[in-house]
Amino acid sequence: MMLRLYDYPSSGNGYKVRLLLALLGTAYERVDLDIEKGETHTADFLARNPNGKxxxxxxxxxxxxxESNAILWYLAEGTSYLPEGRLERAQVLRWMFFEQYSHEPYVAVARFILMHPGMARGQAPLLREKQDRGYQALGVMEGHLAGRAFFVGESLSVADIALYAYTHVAEEGGFDLGRFPALTAWLARVARTPGYVPITAV
Ligand SMILES: N[C@@H](CCC(=O)N[C@@H](CS)C(=O)NCC(=O)O)C(=O)O
Structure with a gap:
């Protein structure tokens, strides 16, 4: 059986996996589920992920x-996208946990509120707060990237891919990336990687 990705086209979490598979040149099948129609909550899908995502x-x-970052880690093992050294691997995890706890819940959720107003109705009053916390995360990234080409070591790793997915579409969440020159240069650097595919490629 071929690798099969259950996915949703505008999802940054899905895009992380699509981007790495494209960079690796790995063939796979995609199954699109419409999250707006609740297709991740069928018995069939819940058997694959009881969390319905x-x-x-x-x-x-x-x-x-x-879990997007667990999938990235699995696919990257033994490739140039996951360093070998103990400390460097821990640094990759550091940025992937940062992405899930301090970045995605704000940068991605602000975008979700603006892109899916029907589904996100309950969260809409929180937009401003999500944006404030999202700006904090972008500021942390800007500080780290000043004088560095990539998040860990000297080359692209799954730490970059995890953070790239929602950062490069942050403007869809109302964020002004013009405030972050090192981050903007890093986004362009990631997009120049041979084999890169845009989020809209599906
Ligand atoms: N922590 C998870 C988050 C996944 C997630 O939030 N998936 C969203 C789309 S981006 C989803 O499937 N939502 C459908 C739902 O919750 O009903 C990951 O990184 O994979």
């Missing part, structure tokens, strides 16, 4: 692996 990567033996 894409992305889920189904492996060759049928094992279903949810």
């Amino acid at each position: 894409i992305p889920v990567l189904e492996l060759e033996d049928g094992t279903a692996l949810p």
